[in-house]
Amino acid sequence: MKRRIGIVGFGHLGQYLYNAAFEREDLEVAFVWNRTSETLKGKVPDEYILKDLADFAERKPDLIVEVAHPVISGQYGESFLMHADYMVGSPTALADQAVEDKLRAAAKHHGLYIPSGAFWGGNDIQKMADRGSLKGLRVTMRKHPSSFKLNSPLKEKNDEIEDKQVVLYDGPVRALCPLAPNNVNTMAAACMAAHNLGFDKVQGCIVSDPELTDWHFVEVEVTGPGDVQAGKAFTVSTIRKNPAKVGAVTGSATYASFLSSMIGAMGRGSGVHLC
Numbered sequence: 001m002k003r004r005i006g007i008v009g010f011g012h013l014g015q016y017l018y019n020a021a022f023e024r025e026d027l028e029v030a031f032v033w034n035r036t037s038e039t040l041k042g043k044v045p046d047e048y049i050l051k052d053l054a055d056f057a058e059r060k061p062d063l064i065v066e067v068a069h070p071v072i073s074g075q076y077g078e079s080f081l082m083h084a085d086y087m088v089g090s091p092t093a094l095a096d097q098a099v100e101d102k103l104r105a106a107a108k109h110h111g112l113y114i115p116s117g118a119f120w121g122g123n124d125i126q127k128m129a130d131r132g133s134l135k136g137l138r139v140t141m142r143k144h145p146s147s148f149k150l151n152s153p154l155k156e157k158n159d160e161i162e163d164k165q166v167v168l169y170d171g172p173v174r175a176l177c178p179l180a181p182n183n184v185n186t187m188a189a190a191c192m193a194a195h196n197l198g199f200d201k202v203q204g205c206i207v208s209d210p211e212l213t214d215w216h217f218v219e220v221e222v223t224g225p226g227d228v229q230a231g232k233a234f235t236v237s238t239i240r241k242n243p244a245k246v247g248a249v250t251g252s253a254t255y256a257s258f259l260s261s262m263i264g265a266m267g268r269g270s271g272v273h274l275c
């Protein structure tokens with residue numbers, strides 16, 4: 001049976017996922033919603049356009065994919081989860097403790113899926129969190145200044161950069177999410193995987209580097225059991241180099257990763273799952 005997908009948001013990712021869902025034999029489009037429905041005219045047949053997002057359940061989706069804005073999860077996440085699996089494309093929404101609590105509690109009958117995005121090794125990290133052996137996690141992102149979409153005061157700091165790299169933020173991911181909601185979804189996914197540390201203990205660092213004209217770098221540093229001071233602790237470090245044009249907020253490999261997440265967001269029952 002085909003799995004029915006509801007797509008919330010029709011920007012870069014929404015359009016990409018819509019086309020991919022159309023091409024696959026195991027998926028069908030249940031609905032597409034966008035804040036302004038004019039954007040959909042001529043691109044999506046009328047039968048798929050959902051005018052009022054509050055009517056989503058009438059389309060009987062199996063999976064709802066949010067690729068619009070973090071506010072959607074706070075407003076609709078709970079009701080989505082009453083009727084379908086829900087994949088949160090903007091997981092920075094979960095840095096708001098009330099939203100995280102609400103969605104975790106609502107994932108009783110369906111799964112809350114978090115796409116790993118540019119986050120590498122998430123399942124291994126989640127396993128360590130499940131066993132309580134995860135002691136530390138740090139995610140560093142390096143991009144060209146034009147690839148950051150920031151809010152004040154990081155925006156001003158980034159605008160002033162000339163030719164040298166600058167560390168824009170280094171601290172808990174929770175405070176960073178509202179300052180860089182479009183850039184740090186990967187870090188939010190990391191906080192959900194590292195659930196024993198969460199948004200307050202997972203560390204996030206963003207570095208704006210004018211020399212990075214062709215790449216987005218994401219570095220993940222994991223610390224497990226053992227004596228850190230003596231240099232005898234379990235550690236894993238990975239560096240992901242994703243080709244990305246100057247100004248691109250989302251690197252090209254992340255689109256394909258997102259599609260794999262959508263295909264994999266199924267069959268794991270209730271609770272929170274990285275996909």
Ligand SMILES: NC(=O)c1ccc[n+]([C@@H]2O[C@H](COP(=O)([O-])OP(=O)(O)OC[C@H]3O[C@@H](n4cnc5c(N)ncnc54)[C@H](O)[C@@H]3O)[C@@H](O)[C@H]2O)c1
Nearest residue numbers: 009010011012013014035067068069089090117182185250
């Ligand atoms: N998890 C990840 O790794 C990852 C990667 C890339 C993007 N994202 C997130 O996915 C979302 C979509 O990304 P995109 O590149 O397609 O962005 P985009 O700007 O191309 O598209 C966003 C769409 O959402 C709509 N929108 C904007 N603000 C809205 C609001 N307040 N309420 C409802 N709709 C709104 C816009 O009209 C647009 O159609 C963003 O939140 C982005 O941060 C996540």
